[in-house]
Amino acid sequence: MLLSLKYKLSILLVMTLPVLLFGQQKVSISLLDQKTSEPVPFAHLCFENLKTGEQSYQITDLEGKAESEIHGPTVLAVSIMGYKTKVDTLRNTAELTIRLEPSYFDMDEVVVTAQMAPKRVDQSIYQVKVLNSKLIAEKGANNLSDLLDGELNLRIAKGGVLGSSMSVNGLSGEHVKILIDGVPVIGRMNGNIDLSQLNLNNVDHIEIVEGPMSVQYGSNALAGAINIISKENTRNKLLASANTYYESVGVYNAGASLMVNKKSHSFSVDGARNFFGGFSLPGNNSRVQDWKPKEQYNADMYYSYKKNNLKFRLDGKYFHETILDKGGVHKTTREVFAQDNYFFTNRLTTKAQLNGKLGEKGNFDLMSSWSGYSRIKNTYSKDLTSLEKLLSSDASVQDTTNFSSLNTRGTYSWQGAKEMLSLQSGMDLNYEKGEGKRIENKVQEMGDYAVFLSAQYRPFNILSIQPGVRFAYNTRYQAPIVPSVNVKLTPYKGTNLRISYVRGFRAPSLKELYLYFVDINHNVRGNPDLKAEYSHNFNASFNYENEWNSNFYGLELTTFSNIVDNQIILVQDSGNIYSYSNNKEFRSLGYNLKLKYSLHPRMTLTLGMSRTGTVSPTSSQEVNFKSYYFSHDYSAEFRYDLFKYGVNISAFYKYNGKYPFYYYNEDVVSIGIMDAYSTLDLSLNKSFLKKNLVLGIGGKNLFNVTVIPMAGATSGAAHTGGAGGDSNVGWGRTFFVSLNYKFGTF
Numbered sequence: 001m002l003l004s005l006k007y008k009l010s011i012l013l014v015m016t017l018p019v020l021l022f023g024q025q026k027v028s029i030s031l032l033d034q035k036t037s038e039p040v041p042f043a044h045l046c047f048e049n050l051k052t053g054e055q056s057y058q059i060t061d062l063e064g065k066a067e068s069e070i071h072g073p074t075v076l077a078v079s080i081m082g083y084k085t086k087v088d089t090l091r092n093t094a095e096l097t098i099r100l101e102p103s104y105f106d107m108d109e110v111v112v113t114a115q116m117a118p119k120r121v122d123q124s125i126y127q128v129k130v131l132n133s134k135l136i137a138e139k140g141a142n143n144l145s146d147l148l149d150g151e152l153n154l155r156i157a158k159g160g161v162l163g164s165s166m167s168v169n170g171l172s173g174e175h176v177k178i179l180i181d182g183v184p185v186i187g188r189m190n191g192n193i194d195l196s197q198l199n200l201n202n203v204d205h206i207e208i209v210e211g212p213m214s215v216q217y218g219s220n221a222l223a224g225a226i227n228i229i230s231k232e233n234t235r236n237k238l239l240a241s242a243n244t245y246y247e248s249v250g251v252y253n254a255g256a257s258l259m260v261n262k263k264s265h266s267f268s269v270d271g272a273r274n275f276f277g278g279f280s281l282p283g284n285n286s287r288v289q290d291w292k293p294k295e296q297y298n299a300d301m302y303y304s305y306k307k308n309n310l311k312f313r314l315d316g317k318y319f320h321e322t323i324l325d326k327g328g329v330h331k332t333t334r335e336v337f338a339q340d341n342y343f344f345t346n347r348l349t350t351k352a353q354l355n356g357k358l359g360e361k362g363n364f365d366l367m368s369s370w371s372g373y374s375r376i377k378n379t380y381s382k383d384l385t386s387l388e389k390l391l392s393s394d395a396s397v398q399d400t401t402n403f404s405s406l407n408t409r410g411t412y413s414w415q416g417a418k419e420m421l422s423l424q425s426g427m428d429l430n431y432e433k434g435e436g437k438r439i440e441n442k443v444q445e446m447g448d449y450a451v452f453l454s455a456q457y458r459p460f461n462i463l464s465i466q467p468g469v470r471f472a473y474n475t476r477y478q479a480p481i482v483p484s485v486n487v488k489l490t491p492y493k494g495t496n497l498r499i500s501y502v503r504g505f506r507a508p509s510l511k512e513l514y515l516y517f518v519d520i521n522h523n524v525r526g527n528p529d530l531k532a533e534y535s536h537n538f539n540a541s542f543n544y545e546n547e548w549n550s551n552f553y554g555l556e557l558t559t560f561s562n563i564v565d566n567q568i569i570l571v572q573d574s575g576n577i578y579s580y581s582n583n584k585e586f587r588s589l590g591y592n593l594k595l596k597y598s599l600h601p602r603m604t605l606t607l608g609m610s611r612t613g614t615v616s617p618t619s620s621q622e623v624n625f626k627s628y629y630f631s632h633d634y635s636a637e638f639r640y641d642l643f644k645y646g647v648n649i650s651a652f653y654k655y656n657g658k659y660p661f662y663y664y665n666e667d668v669v670s671i672g673i674m675d676a677y678s679t680l681d682l683s684l685n686k687s688f689l690k691k692n693l694v695l696g697i698g699g700k701n702l703f704n705v706t707v708i709p710m711a712g713a714t715s716g717a718a719h720t721g722g723a724g725g726d727s728n729v730g731w732g733r734t735f736f737v738s739l740n741y742k743f744g745t746f
Contacts, residue, residue, distance in 0.1 A: 025071075027093055031064040031078065034099040035550045035600055039064025041644055042691045043080035043100075046235065050075060050089075057235060057746035059690050062644060081134060082601065102552075102600050113179075113207040113227040114216040116413040116424045116456065117363055125456065125466050125488045127498055127541040127558060131206040138639070138650040138683055140698050140736050142245060142253055142274060144228070145195035147206065150654045150679065152608040152635045153558070153592045156195070158729060160291045161325060161343065163194030169210075169560045170588025170614045171223035174568075175506065177213060179227045181315065183351055184217075186405045186432070187373035188509060190570075197321060197345065199298045201243070201255040201272035204231040210558065211539035212502035215452050215468040215484040218428055222504040222535050222564065230300065230315075233259035233266060241742040247700075249734045250277035255298075264307050270300040278324070279731040281706055286328060287338060291731050293324045310356035319347040329384065336384045339392070344376040358412070366410040373403045401436035403510070422456040432510060440514035440526065447475040448507065454484075464488040477507045477532045494545040504535035504564075512568055512580045524570070525579045535564045545596075554596035561589040567616070569662075587623065588614045590630070601643060608635040616662045616671075629671065632657040646687035650698075653680045661710075673711045674727060678703055696738040704733040 031040040045058040045066055050073040058066040070090055078086040083100040090096065109121045109130045121128055131147060141147040145164035149156045155167045165173045174191035177184065178198070185193050206228055213221040233239050238260055245253040255272030278293035280286075297320045304313040327339040351369040358364055379397035380389040392398065411426035433445040454468035466486040472479035484502040491497070508530040515526040541558040567586040572578050590612035598604040613628030634655040641648050659674045683698030707726045 025092070025094070026067060026069050027090055028095045029058075029060070029066045029068070029076070030095075030097045031060050032097060032099050033083075033601060034101050037099075038601070039644070040080060040083065040100055042646070042687070043078055043083075046077040046079075047090075048075045048077075049073075055235070055746070061690070081132075102547075109205075111207050112229075113182075113209050113225060114213055116422050116454070117415065122496060122543075125464055125486045125498065126500075127210045127539070129208040129210060131208070133204055136200055136203065137685055137694065137696060137738075137740070138648060139652060139681065140245070140247075140683055140696055140700065140738060141200055142251070143196045143200060144198040144206070144226075147200060148195065150635065150652050150681070152594065152610050152633060152654075153210070153612075155656070155659065157727075158196075160289070160728060161323060162189050162192075163196045165190075165192035166195060168223040169562065170590065170612045171562055171564070171586075174220060174509070175222040175564075177217045177221035177225040179217075179225065180317065180349070181230050181351070182227065182353075182367060182409070183349055183369045183371065184220075184405070184407060184430075185347075186371045186403055187345070187347055187375070188511070189375075191509065191512070197296070197319060197347070198228060199272055199274065199296065199319070201253075201298060202230050202257060202270040202300050204229050210541075211500050211560065212484070212504050212535075212537035214482050214502050214504040214537075215454065215470045218430070218448060218450055218470065218472060218482075219506045222502075222506060222533075222537060222562065230302075231257075231259075231268075231270075232302075232304075233261055233268060235261070235746065236744040237261050237746060239742065239744040241740065243738065243740040245736065245738045247734050247736040249279055249731050251275070251736075264305055266302075266304045266306070268300070268302050270298075272296075272298045274298075278326075281728075281732075287326050288328055289326060290728055292326075294321060296321045308356075310354070313351075313353045315349070315351040315353070317347075317349045319345070321345040338382050338384060339397075340380050340382050340389065341397075342376075342378045342380065344374075344378070346372075346374045346376075348372045361415050363413045363415075364411065368408045369406075371405045371407070373405075374400065376400045399436065399438060401434070401438055403432065403434050405433075406431045420458050424454045425451070426453075427451050434510040434514070438515060438517050439510070440516055440528070444510050444514045445475075446507070446510055447473075448479070449473045450479075462490045472505075474507050474532075476513070479507070479532075480505055480534065496541075496543040498539075498541045498543075500537075500539045502535075502537045504533075504537055506533040506535075506568075508532065508568055508580070515580075523577050525577065527580045530568060530580055531566045531582050533564055533566050533568060535562060537562050550600040552596070552598035552600060554594075556594040556596070557591065558593075559589075559591040561587075563587050583616060586614070586616050587628070588612060589628065602641050604637075604639045606635075606637040609633065614660055614662075629660040629673075631659045646691060648685045650683045650685075651680070652682075654678065675709045675711070677705050677708050677729065679705060679730070692742050692744075694738075694740045696740075697736070699733065699735045701730045701733050705730050706732045 031043050033040055041060055041062045041064050043060045047056045047068055047070060049071060056068060058068050060066045074090045076088050076090055078098060084103040086098055086100055110118050111121055111124055111128045112118050114126060115124060121130060136147060139147060145156055148154050148166060153169055156164055158164045168176050178193050209225045211224055213225040217225055240258050242256040253274045257270035259268040274296040276294050278289040279291040280289045284290060299318045302313060302315045323343040325341040330337055349369060349371045353367040355365040377399040379392040381392055382389040408429040411424055413424045415422045428450045430448045435443050450470055450472035452470040454466055456464055456466040458464050468484045470482040482503055482505050486500040489497040512530060513526050513528050515524060517524040538561040543556050545554040564586045567583040568580055569583045570578050571581040592610040594606060594608040596606045610633045611630055613630040615623055615627045617623045636653040638651040655678045657676045661672050680702045681700045683696060685694055685696045687694045708729050710727050
């Protein structure tokens with residue numbers, strides 16, 4: 001009897017042992033580079049149980065190894081920057097070696113800006129540039145101005161009070177749509193968004209769509225769109241981070257964030273403080289500083305809920321900036337004092353978004369946002385003996401201007417079988433209101449309400465054609481029908497040819513129409529009789545990428561041509577009054593060329609050059625190719641990675657060629673030239689604690705560029721008290737150190 005019982009238990013144990021072993025099993029993972037067979041450290045491993053859906057996470061060590069317990073069939077996803085994502089199913093496996101295929105040119109980067117559905121960069125019908133978090137860290141960039149400064153087809157202009165502005169392909173900043181998570185940024189100064197106000201503390205990456213985006217985004221998108229994508233926690237139950245930054249010129253920054261995931265719910269809060277103590281160029285011993293002190297605060301938060309095929313998200317973003325413009329010293333028999341100006345900027349944005357699937361082939365995205373912007377100027381009289389300050393009683397030197405914007409945008413996308421036909425329809429409703437004593441009649445408003453349609457047709461795998469059209473109603477102007485057509489041809493693997501045309505439209509802003517800014521330093525007036533701008537925009541690009549053994553090669557050539565009719569300009573009349581007016585037209589054309597080489601996995605080198613020609617003809621001028629003034633820029637980027645030791649060395653060089661600018665006195669168009677200059681930045685980043693702690697050190701503007709002569713420039717223009725015929729482009733050579741720490745649980 002006892003023997004029989006033992007016999008039965010033995011049989012049962014033999015039968016159930018494989019089940020027990022398979023039900024709870026330890027698996028050892030080794031990651032190797034497919035090209036070099038070297039270990040791949042600090043890769044992210046995601047394990048998902050096929051039955052329960054439960055997820056767990058690991059990070060490979062310095063030898064590219066990790067261990068985890070699995071319970072039944074489990075899907076393993078391996079991801080790390082520089083390699084293609086690998087997905088495998090683990091069953092009865094104790095040891096597994098995975099060879100990762102390099103993807104140096106970031107073909108796996110997924111973009112969402114202006115897309116019918118999220119797509120890889122190489123599959124997008126638009127020419128899209130992605131600036132990721134790795135580049136942000138390598139450049140030690142604190143704001144969008146820092147990050148874009150040095151990009152080949154962009155020109156960044158910096159100012160001590162008005163901040164940083166840009167031009168793209170020869171077109172100025174009012175022709176570029178800037179968005180944060182798809183929401184347009186409001187608060188343009190002289191037509192430009194101050195790029196130094198757009199903090200990168202909580203940014204995952206930047207998507208730059210080159211070329212006209214007027215069908216998708218309407219006004220202010222003739223030159224393209226820049227979409228700042230915030231970080232989002234998709235896998236950690238808890239993720240906390242803190243960062244500090246110091247720069248020798250007197251920059252002190254700090255920030256922190258906390259992200260929580262619990263089942264279908266996700267929550268995040270982020271805050272940062274940026275401080276700059278101001279800077280004066282050598283020889284300036286006065287109290288008036290060339291670069292004004294500023295202090296900035298940023299606060300972001302979001303809540304999201306995801307269930308099945310639906311996702312709901314609420315966002316709130318707040319920005320506050322204080323700029324101190326110190327005045328010169330005045331002496332009387334009784335006191336020594338100065339007039340100091342304080343500029344306070346506040347920007348608040350709230351957003352609600354719902355997106356998901358409709359059926360098997362449809363997707364929808366509905367977003368509504370409200371943005372508020374205020375700029376306050378207060379003038380104080382400061383006693384330099386007692387250091388007491390008193391608000392000036394002169395109302396003309398005090399000002400508050402408020403702008404608000406309500407935006408509702410919805411899209412529906414449908415994708416047919418084998419992606420042969422894709423359709424998208426959408427609405428874009430925008431309402432803007434401006435208030436203040438510098439606005440005519442104290443209050444003005446404007447609405448722009450549009451629908452847009454586009455269809456992408458792929459008659460062959462190598463050819464995509466996407467026509468589009470936008471119908472709009474503007475409460476101030478008769479908006480035209482805006483058509484576009486984009487063509488993408490992929491004749492060979494790694495080769496893409498893109499061609500696009502858009503008939504663009506830009507309505508004047510409320511400031512251009514109704515601004516009245518008159519004080520001791522300014523006399524700028526809007527013009528309610530302005531006409532809207534119309535444009536013809538042509539773009540073409542060619543991309544080629546290939547690999548041989550451990551060598552990667554890439555070529556990128558982009559050409560463009562822009563013709564803007566009724567260009568809105570600032571004109572000075574005989575009475576030294578500046579007002580907005582319509583010029584006959586403005587034209588730009590040129591090309592950008594980039595060559596890329598990588599010796600995987602350590603070294604990469606990118607060389608670039610661009611040639612941009614511009615002309616702003618008078619009414620009697622016949623325009624031909626010789627009429628254009630051409631500027632030449634050159635750039636070089638070098639990176640060397642030691643993945644095993646978590647070390648990255650980077651160098652960024654740019655030669656900015658002589659650049660033209662146009663200024664207008666009554667009906668005369670004059671051209672000025674900014675001299676050429678070069679910049680060089682170097683940085684080293686070292687990671688510790690499995691990449692949870694990153695130390696960065698480096699130097700910026702190592703050629704010590706500060707002031708660049710501007711031939712033909714006048715000292716005052718619309719804003720008097722400038723630096724004569726010079727332009728401040730930087731505060732000279734500086735050195736920085738940064739420290740970033742993150743902690744997460746799965």
